[in-house]
Amino acid sequence: MRKFLALASVLLLSACAGQPLRGTGDLGLVIERASGHLTLINTSTKAPYARVEGLGDLSHASTVYSRDGRYAFIFGRDGGLTKVDLLEARIVKRVIQAGNSIGGSISQDGRIVVAQNYAPGGIKAFDAETLELLSEVPAEYAPGQFSKVVGLADAQGGKFAYALFEGGEIWVTDFKDPKKPTTQRFPAGKQPYDGLVTPDGRYFMAGLYGEDGVALLDLWQPEKGAMKILEGYGRGEEKLPVFKMPHLRGWSMAQGKAYLPAIGRHEVLVVDGISWKEVGRIPVKGQPVFVMARPDGRQIWVNFAFPDYSEVQVIDTLSGKVVKTLSPGKAILHMEFTPRGEAVWLSARDDNKVVIYDTASFDKIGEFAAQAPSGIFFTSRAARIGF
């Protein structure tokens, strides 16, 4: 009997050794868009630790995280919504929820995951635990006319804000009762292409493609309606062609100012975060796609649309100037800061690798192979509004 107990305890110990306890704060994932794979990574070791396959068409895929950072919800272009366990490195559940999807969000309390879809145009809410469909809001902006939905962002109190590309409106849907959502509509402007919520959750901004300007809705006082900021920033000059739509999502607020990509101009526009007046514009290398603030707000990193997408520029927010131009690899599609911003990870799609830079010295401090990498998403997003 004693022998048996000894054996049992050895077995138990070895079983525990197989699954050491660990947190999720330094984990994340890289989307490998062509092959439908995810590479799971660790920002402390600066290396991948597992690969998950079977996620379908991941072109333009994005991710949100459960509150504990353990589960990633991946929204694929093919309408797939996949829940992945980062600790066990496996797919927990996968549903095809639409024909053509562009991304999604998770509610403040972590209980509802909402997908935004191009076809059929609208949003759908799912139980974050089971991925069971709770309700949907078709983006029918006029009888029989449906719009593509862009810029979905989580607002406070179970609300979600988003914009309608064809509809030219901002909608705010309240999922207090997840099965009976209610929606408010606000005129926004011509062809909103993406949106973001400020880090405090107060303002929702929708960038406009069809006109020079950005629609701004104060979610604390939505009854005041959306106002237009940066109106006519192109000064009537002819636009340069835009070979890829900018992405507003990401933290572009720094030091009380918002840094936004201009459409059809090789500029980053700077807006005061209280008066919402333009306070500057910074010339950059190409059409900005992502304009992302380092978590402390000292730097803004900018990547570009085709054909300038093999360079990245860094703006110093103190001087308001570009202080560094880097060539990290071919076709830089995305950038992600470590939780406190000492490093940034960049995906070089055409070099099939992810590169890691020190944000203080601009030295390359790591690199690993990944097949046509696009989005990089760290679990630190779990605790941020608008991510």
Added chain:
Amino acid sequence: MKNLHYFLMIYLSLAASAASANEPSPERAHELVRMVRQDCGSCHGMTLNGGLGPALTAEALKGRDIPKESLVATIVGGRPGTPMPPWHRFLSESEAGWIVDRLLEGFPQQ
């Protein structure tokens, strides 16, 4: 007989130059396929099933029944009022024509 030979020579060389005008080199063809899948794919989807821009699969294009010349003109010159930009800086009209032919028969994978 000599004349016939002469005509044949001219005919063959003309046919060859016509083919080379429409047919990019294998390297260039590879680049164009990659460009369509990856860069056009930003809006039209990597599988060309559509995104912000419409689907470009053979089925979708045939369903919309657009003349080839219009498709070529859209690629080369863009479509004002929509986000479709002009691509003439990066390809010639005959290369756009080659892309349209490939799209209509089902676009190759990379």
